[in-house]
Amino acid sequence: MSVKVLTANRLTDGEAVWLGANGDWLDQIDGALVARHAEAAAALEEAGKAAIKSNLVIDVNVIDVEERGEHLYPVRLRERIRQLGPTVRLDLGKQADKPAANAA
């Protein structure tokens, strides 16, 4: 079943980040605050609006993810590529720091 998390890009360097359960913006999707019902998703939307004002991040979006064991798996390929890095340069992006499954 798909649930939702909040993602954005960090203001200073544009890197993809996800809102963590403790309110910090995380470099990796695992550990992101998961919204499992409509009210929680609405709270994420509100958090997104507040985040833009907080000036730490830009381009804030709620995205669909699946919970696969301990990991979160974005539903859209676009978000999987944001999560890992370019599929044609495995030496770049987050995948370079932390090897993970191929985005495709």
Next chain:
Amino acid sequence: MYRYDEFDHAFVSARVEQFKDQVERRLAGELTEDQFRPLRLMNGVYLQLHAYMLRVAIPYGTLSARQMRKLAHIARTYDRGYGHFTTRQNLQYNWPALKDMPKVLDELAEVEMHALQTSGNCIRNVTADHFAGAAADEVADPRPYAEILRQWSSMHPEFSYLPRKFKIAVTGAERDRAAIQVHDIGLHLKRNEAGEIGFAVYVGGGQGRTPMVAKKIRDFLPVEDLLTYTTAIMRVYNLNGRRDNKYKARIKILVHETGTEELTRQVETEWLALKNSDLKLPQTDVDAIDSYFRPPHLPLRPEGWSALAGARKADHAFAAWVDQNVTPHKNPDYGVVTISLKPIGGIPGDATDAQMDLVADIAEQFSQDEIRVSHEQNLILPHVAIADLRIVYDLLLTDGLATANAGLITDIIACPGLDYCALATARSIPVAQRISERFADPARQADIGELKLKISGCINACGHHHVGHIGILGVEKKGEELYQISLGGSGDEVCTIGDITGRGFSSEEIVDAIETIVDRYLEVRTDKEETFLAAYRRLGAAPFKDALYSEAANAA
């Protein structure tokens, strides 16, 4: 090459200082993203999937060795050791941090470069034939006129908030290598019967979601009227172009909705009021700009021909490279060298910092300090003596830059696609890589002959798929990448928009589908002289559709 004057230096420095202040205010929270976004875009700073992207303008695709070294230095210092040459003859850095942008722009300004007007609804970087000033078939060098347009359009107050972006391309030969008929304004430099230089003027071409071939609205415009006439076109567009719908805001839609005849009448009426204004170009001004683009002094090097014959005989790979990547120069002792940025299985248009430095070194020593970027995402050494081809080839070989595939099926244009781009709906690069690998065999490529394959990862068509002999458009359908094929497009002087074949193909199917089309071409061509495009124009889509869809049906 054009050198900045005092005004240019002051102007670019002032813009860097201004942007530096804007970045600081943004990072300090004094500017919101809504306020800052249009400001960063005006300075070429986009936000992509993984990071910011900086698009650096390379006016009419011309670079010196010093400028190329600076691009390499920036890639090494502020990015991840590479850059991406684009179909707009620009360079994109994929990973720069916002806080570093002012420093990068400072560095660019040191070598007379900037990122102005590489975004936004303004007149964008003016593009030109990448063989300008060198090609044997050239009537006149288009770059002086591209430079005049650059100076006129830079920060033009009247044209900084157009309905949509605006692209101008200039070519100086009958053979259109600048794809002028898919630009908002295309200028074809030519001579009239009296031997005078002027322009055929095309308006309203473009790709994107509504591809259109430009309409010729004037067969011969004297050089002195370049800016008065262009201003007249811009005024008609600025006044009447649609601002209610982003997707209908380009001048191509205005031309289409107004009708060519009526639009021409409006432009000519506007022009009458402008024709004798201050914008009329004095010959002294044209001559002053022209002097920066005088052909370099090229000493006679007739010894090259016998050396070349021997080198060709001794090395088939070198001979193949000369045949494919060297084109005739005005001076018979010289050639124009295309450096392919399309190694087999590589990323089209990408170059490492080391490769950029190497190209700069070679250009300095063997090509009169000149480099060009082509809209086909390759680099050009415009003035290489035939006598030096062997040593240039050997140097290019040392860093994977001697792929002998210019104009062949593996010389693929591909946009960054979903691997980088925030607008993309599907990946382009991996498809290009797999097609390149499938057709890697040089003998097979040579047998297929000229075939321009172009891939875009979304409907915006940065990969020029509409004018590919074979075009591929990647879209997202039901969460999966789907690739639509079009055939028979061409961006040259006989410009056509490709025809969509039918249903699209999955990522797994697309390479086989391309091979099916190519195999069918090899079966139906009259002989090896009939190119893919010629065969398509003779036969139409039917044999290719038949091959694609009946085989697919058979397989299912």
